Amino acid sequence: MRWKNLILMLAAIPALCPLQSCDATKEEALLNDLTEGYWREEQDENKLLVRFSGSESLFYYACSGPDKAGRYDAYYDTSIQSYTQYAIDVRNGRLCLLPDAWYDILVLNSTTLTLGTDDGETVKFIKVPAESVTVMSREEYLDKHPETFPEN
Structure with missing residues (x-):
């Protein structure tokens, strides 16, 4: 009886591998959606872009x-x-903004990131492709956009 169970268990392992592979592929696709480009809050009055790096840093x-x-x-x-x-x-x-700001990921795809708080509030972000963003120094930005520069 033991041998039969062992043989059945060994036979089941290859059948489970495609499921594991599918999960890994889905996980990789979601991480790519998160880390490619920039995110802008849909109702953003502060005009901020957020970038999630592949090394789990935020910018x-x-x-x-x-x-x-x-x-x-x-x-x-x-x-x-x-x-x-x-x-x-x-x-x-x-998703956790470390050290302790946890959010439910309600939607994460190539164009939208919607997060839910424990209080039931939602925040929606829109993807801004990296090729649509010109990153410059603070001085260059001030020279080009003096009217939008925040007061210190």
């Missing part, structure tokens, strides 16, 4: 609104870095 950019061609000028702003790292649990649909 915040102050930016101009899109111009007529849909392009953004932006500069990396360390003064608005409320969180600098993130963790993602794709299998459970959770």
